[in-house]
Amino acid sequence: MHDIRAIRDNPEAFEAALQRRGLSGLTAQILSLDEARRARIQAAETAQAEQNRASKAVGAAKARGDEAEFDRLRALVAETKADMARMQTEAGDLDGQLRDLLMGLPNLPLERVPDGRDEADNVELRRWGTPPALDFTPVEHFQIAGVIPGMDFETGAKLSGSRFVVLKGAIARIHRALAQFMLDLHVDHHGLQETWTPVLVLEEMMLGTGQLPKFGEDSYKTREGYWLIPTSEVTLTNTVHGDLLDHAALPRRMVAHSQCFRSEAGSAGRDTTGMLRQHQFEKVEMVSVTDAETGLDEHARMTRCAEAVLEALQLPYRTLVLCTGDMGAGARITHDLEVWLPGQGRYREISSVSYCGDYQARRMNARYRPQDGGKPDFLHTLNGSGLAVGRALIAVLENGQQADGAVLLPQALRPYLSGAGRLTADGALV
Secondary structure, eight states: OOOHHHHHHOHHHHHHHHHHTTOOSHHHHHHHHHHHHHHHHHHHHHHHHHHHHHHHHHHHHHHTTOHHHHHHHHHHHHHHHHHHHHHHHHHHHHHHHHHHHHHTSOOOOOTTSOOOSSGGGOEEEEEESOOOOOSSOOOOGGGSTTTGGGEEHHHHHHHHOSSOOEEOHHHHHHHHHHHHHHHHHHHHTSOOEEOOOOSEEOHHHHHHHTOTTTTGGGSEEOTTSOEEOSSTHHHHHGGGTTOEEEGGGOOEEEEEEEEEEOOOGGGTTSSOSTTSSOSEEEEEEEEEEEOTTTHHHHHHHHHHHHHHHHHHTTOOEEEEEOOTTTSOTTOSEEEEEEEEETTTTEEEEEEEEEEOTTHHHHHHTOEEEOTTOOSOEEOEEEEEEEEEHHHHHHHHHHHHBOTTSOEEOOGGGGGGGTTOOEEOTTSOBO
16 A cells, blocks of 8 residues: 555656556556545535535525525525535545555565566576585485375365375374474574464455455455465464554564465466466465564564574575565565475575565554654564475475485484484385
8 A cells, every 4th residue: 555645756767667667658648546535525515515505504594584595505505415415426536546545556666676577587686505406316306206105186175176286194193394404493492473364354454465466366256255374474474463562572583384375377288287386285385564664674583584594404505685576476576495305406485584664564454553653653564484384395305316216304303203314215204
């Protein structure tokens, strides 16, 4: 959501920022709607004042027995009352159109965000680790001998259709261990507060974080009107929906492990094999709520929290800053972490860490009292995967695969696996 006053004050800058997002000409449309809306409001106020004056004069005309003037003024009151009602209705309609237009616009990119059309224009910031030098041809996660017994796509499809999986035995346990390890790392070492939230939310919550109205087709809606969350960003961020926080309560740093649901409507034909892109998956999600002054510092901090998970798991990765054409609609800047997958021979996204400024807070009407006691201001919000659990499982399995179909597991996971450090070729933990 954008501040209409800021658009009025500097329309050229707003238009230039939208053009970096691939949008053009919308600023003039916004200002035209705003001008028409304000004109109707002014006309309604003028009609109200005229009605008030005429109403007073009606009584005076009646008192002095001037029936002709009384009738004229009474008709004028009725006319101005109708004019006022019409102007108020038109102003309300225009206000709705303006709100819908503003709600559908993406956030404005920071100046440091590179311009570009798609992922080919993203800029690499740094790399960590070295892809394993294997003396055999690596395979994808679902082709590893030790993984096959515990990763059942056939039963998943029987139960729910395509892009679902049933995890069993050792694979299910490694998957669970990854989520537990991530939570403990974020809580014990990164100072995030573990939080458990619903996966069904009201439509207002999806509007608050920007999944609606534009991206409704990417999520699932129940017959009762609830939405299944695509990520616990929705619930964690909306914990401050409509709130006015004291500055002393900031920053608020949260982490949650949840089921997530996405229709993947825009990814038909992509990553149809394996666990990389599923309709139901798990994530450990980080959300920070802070003030305008510390938002970018918090973004750097959150990026390091996500990177620390990959480093602890000894998984090679690279960190990118997304270009304007590849960045999510709600973000002002996004860092993507891409983990090395030997089976594909390339890096694939495992985390996106985004700074949203006050974009979501305006939609949620979430504010804070400044430290100096000034006028309440909108909060600034951030979110990031810490990490996508299924994709972390893929990375652990592929990077640890051995020539005989076994998998060596990261040292960091062994306390969560009763000391086991290896998945055998027949699917057992030892």
